[in-house]
Amino acid sequence: MKTAANILGDALFATGYEVQDAPRYGAERRGAPMFAYVRAADRTIVERGAIVTPDLVVVADAGLLGIPAAGVMQGASEATWLFVNSTEPAQAIRAQWRYPGQVVSWPAGFTPPAMHNAAATSASCAGAAARMLGVIARETFESALIAQSTGRSAGAIETTRSQGLAAFDAMGGVDRCVPEGGEHPATPPASPDWIELGADDAALAAPDIYAQATSEQARTGLWRSHRPVIDYEHCNRCSWVCSTLCPDSAIRVDEDRTPRIHYDHCKGCMVCVLVCPAHAIRQVSEQAAQAQEIEP
């Protein structure tokens, strides 16, 4: 999404706007939600950091809508447009998440790139956003796509270019739907509910974890892009190789020596796939595996 913000930023800057774009993320690990902000204005932009009241929110991973900690809908109001990188009808998304504003998803018949293709996903999300803003010319957007792929292979540049433009063209039905945001509201903001922070007992105030097995609650399985699947016909019940070498202790072995992968905590590192002496563990795309679970 950092790249999507850069593409959009370049295109808006080339169109003549003052621009600011910035990513924001915490610990650098797979699966952690990351954000990027783009501001455009016809005057110098002085504020920075998080955008508190966005005009448009672009969600590349629809799964984030269901994770409250991701805060995707923070600050959204009736005036905030939401684009979701999904082929589900916009109205269904709007109803499911009780979104207060207008929702847009891909039009029927459009196939977005696979999510694990990050570059193509960034390009197509940027294309959708550019078209919804409606102030960026197609050629300007194309140049931005190419500029942001500098240094990559000719094939990769072409994929980015064609995916971005395909998205831009597909979104003709919502051309310029997002109006330019007005100035800030006239009323002064409400007072913050500041408190006086008191001193706590040191045992509580130290950043320590006393409770057992809190990691159970962190579903690190959500970080996975690929899933290991055991083919039990070929597993020779060696009973220890995969379960011992899994760095996340996500494989347990039953009494009868059958290994079981705990998918809530398997991060998809594929170590087990490499080490299984019987070659009994397959690597499959997580997206494909999930799609199969939903429509078996």
Next chain:
Amino acid sequence: MSRLLMTGNAAAAWGARLAGVEYVPAFPITPQTEIIEMLAGWCERGEMSARLTMYESEHSMVTGAASAAATGVRTFTATSSQGLLYAMEMVFAAPGWRAPFVLVNVSRALASPITLEPDHTDVLAARDSGFIQIHCATCQEVLDSVLIAYRLAEHPRVRLPVLVNQDGFHLSFTREPVDLPEEARVRAFLPPFDAHQAGFRASRPVSQVVAVLGGSPYSYFRYQVHLAQREALDVYDELAAEFAAAFGRHHGAIETYRCDDAEVVFVLIGSLAGQAKQAADRLREAGLKVGVVRPRLLRPYPASALRAALRGKQAVAVVDQNLSMGSGGVLYAELAGALQGCEYMPLLVSFIGGLGGRDIGDAEFFAMANEARDAARRREVPEPRLLYTARELRELRKLQAIAGTGGVQEETR
């Protein structure tokens, strides 16, 4: 000159490139890494003739930088947060060598706990080292400050290392339009390093930084660094004027925004100034005359410029994005010291905010300005306030409940 979108990190790298640096000792750390990646790429492709060396730690990196500078080589380096702390022994040693080089620090809050986001406790740990400190609020300022910093560092009346500070994320990773000056015009402003008597020449031996000394000669040399810093105040003003004449951008020792008729003034450093300015505009619409004062130079401390800007104001809200444990905000204490004993000075109210990158919203700027004004009317200095809301504490208590309370009873908290 061309106007490009670039991050603060790219601006720092361009500053070094345009300054014609010859040596770049490096060690990566988030959020500074992009600076050395860019410089390494340019060096590798021959677009820059500098030598870049990857060290095994920040401690050796700063040793390498100071040593190179002491031999008359224009040197650039960069770090952040824990890296600056790891280098700290040499950060304090280098100014005593009178070694002129530029170090860009990308502010990131310190452990523990760990975070990647910015506050200024890292760079303020280097406050008393003898490094000159320039604090930036925009990506343009990062680039321009690196250029000015070399003139300042290498000035014969100064000859000290300069630390140029930018905030992680809010500048380091944020792209915005930056004017990239032409190399020829930069060279006219910043000619190659003339090391004067520093540096090594054939048949002119010199032993730098000699011996263990007793208190009396020690006092002399230490105080000379202090005096060189005081000289740097005047030299800085001259350089800022020269830079403005050459490039049309004036970066004073302090920046003032809508201060002339202000009743309440925010004092803060770094990129938070943007939000403060926006809040000042809105507060004025709401009927309170608010201004912003932002020291760019923190060492040497521009006390008289601050006194001049604040004389006659009713109240100052000092927003410290740092915390000196057991005392409070560093900017607040320093400003109180600078205004002490002077007439017509405003009442100072201390706020601690933005630690570890916590956002400070418009609502909080409004409330700070109002609290400062009310305090001035009551003529009562309130207790320092941490910007922290009931909602934040509720969220924290939820996390603590998951983590377990270490035997602390519910009712005691």
